[in-house]
Amino acid sequence: MTPLPSVKILMLSKDPSFLSGAGGGDALQRHLYYLERLRKRAPGSEIRIVTFSTSPHPVFAAPVPGLNIYGTGSWHRAFYLPNTMKAVRQATRDGWCPDIITTQGPYEEGLLGLFIASSFSARFVPQIHFDLFSPEWLKESPWNPLRRMLACHVLKKADRVRVVSPGMKNDLVEHLGLSPQHIDVIPVGVSFRVTSLAAKACREKLSPRLEGRFCVLFVGRFCQAKNLPLWLKVARRVLDVIPETFFVLAGDGPLSQEVRTQAQRMGLTDACLFLGNIPYRDLPEVYGAADLFLLTSSHESFGRVVLEAQLASVPVVATACAGPAGILVDGETGRLTPPGDADATAAAVINLLLDEPGRKSMAAKALGRVEEPYGRQKLADDLTRLWCGP
Template sequence: MRILMISDTYFPRVSGVASSIRSFRMGLTRLGNEVDLLIPAYGPGEAPDTGILQAPARRVFFYPEERLMTPLGLMRLRRRLGQRRYDLIHIQTPFVAHSYGTHLAHRLEIPAVLSYHTYFEAYMGHYYPWFPAPLRRSLIRRISRHQCHAVAGVIVPSRAMAEILWSYGVNTPLQVIPTGIDAAPFASGDGAAFRANLGIGPEKRVLLYAGRVAPEKNIPLLLDVIERLRHVLPEVLLLLAGDGPARAALEAQSARRGLGDVVRFLGYLDRESTLRDAYQAAEIFVFPSQTETQGMVLLEALAAGLPVVAIPALGAADLLASRQGSRSARPDPADFSEQCLRLLRDHELRERLAREARELARRWSQEAMSQRLIHFYATLTGDLPISHLRVQQPSA
């Protein structure tokens, strides 16, 4: 099958959406499919991989990391894309990519599929708190319903996200297909070298967070947690791997609270090298977000054999439900720190959770999830009869 994916964001802009796209492209390609990807041009110096098409784009004033594909640039690509004779278009984001993807699918007379990655209703509350909540909810639900009804099928990464779209009134065929992971590379990594490079002694008890440093990630909770833990474990250390709009404010807050000796902001780490080392250098992966529709870094940590403490909200709940390799915490500093402390004090428990984590990550393999995705594609293109499509509906 020949597929065109379209996204408003991709690497070098680090995000869960970018990681999901890359994982599925790799998995689908290994299954013998051709997968092109249309993204904004991020500027000179970014050599695209084979099969990646870059549309002319401009910067977004309030979000300097982002790029917005220009309508004229996309129109100039239309003939070239038409000559590729795609079987299906997979829209990954709801902005320019959605409008152009549905336009192109209509013009080429092929199905379009939408991945609904982000819980926008929660995100808007963090970024635009001045916007009245009832109007915010109404607007997001109306736009989401319209966009989902404009495509032939919708993919969500978790059951919780499916329930949300059903509550919006979405009745387009919908499948829960989490992003899979190639677990093997995360089993490697040099934790000792990572600690040595940062001057972290072997006596330090390291907690690791990896992801965007943004308001919706709930990182202030981790500052509360580490402040509690330091009183009973003075050797505890929190590493925050990632960057984003909240970093400066969090660094200032950490300094005001006198946490500079127990909290380190590392910035973005390379997923192919230093991030894997960081997973091996830590004893617990901590994740306080309540807005993740899946949480790819949770899977990466589990694949690295790193026990997870996280809040079982939205997509994270699917991974935490079995308690394999993880422990759930309530979104308050007392319970979250207690869960961490139990693991830090119990070496045998950490070892057992590490074994369970690796096993759970193998079950969420890139190949298995890509096979589910191509099956969904095939029902929409007519390569499989519609009777093969198990459209998920809300439970009674």
């Protein structure tokens, strides 16, 4: 492959884990890998990331040559935009001039990214990692109708748009009239590494209470989109039929205490284990302890946790919102149930827990379909091809 000219990419993000590692995600590792693949295609390329941080002063980190990260030093998210402008000035103070501005959201930072792109005569490539046209998302915040209006304006002005699922691409074509040729479907790469420990060892390490019981798992953020009240309703119905079931929830978020309180109110305390945030490197052992993964989101743009479960050979039951519906084949590589339907979802979980050969067959089929299309090198190369394009 003939080397391409180097490119300079400025990314605007709200993910604090780039600097702090909060939330157990793998954002930093993914972007280090993106840089590695980008430099194979276009030697000398650089990525600079401006991201939300809560430290009292702006933070700067240079993990490797070519990847610099600038924190906004925002004591509250309300100050994210003005603090981001200060951080952008810091990132470009040495005369560094970006060729591409990319934003990890299409509304507040998207509008700012559009302005910055115009200032530098750079290409503007916003990203969408959520279901912008979901009625459920619209109801989550009184600000979301305004955010959708901003996003629609920004997306129409973009040079290209990156989305993480075909369904999202179809929505942009249908609702905004965007050209399909200007929308790139590139899911988020998964850096998941399957544990070498046997299931019994994973269970012993996680909790002695898992001995001799089925394990149903959730991994993710405790937020409204994940519809964890529905998850607990399903757990209650499953427990009534299969008393030897145990429910493990890994993650944290704004609804964490509310979910724990609801579990206690529903009599699930002795059957639930709340792990809190788990470092990403330790998640394989959590998946390794599970018999089944349950996702009850009201809306989900992609669903990386679905891929992680499949790579760990854990069968998945998920509500049929955009992300999981784009990954799972119902009855073959997983089970899809109507969003909000506790009875149908509980029935799917119960049927799979009581059908060990069916679970193993489903997990094997899912693994066979997920490894190639969602491999991290393919997805990283698709993304760097977008960045290097005309």
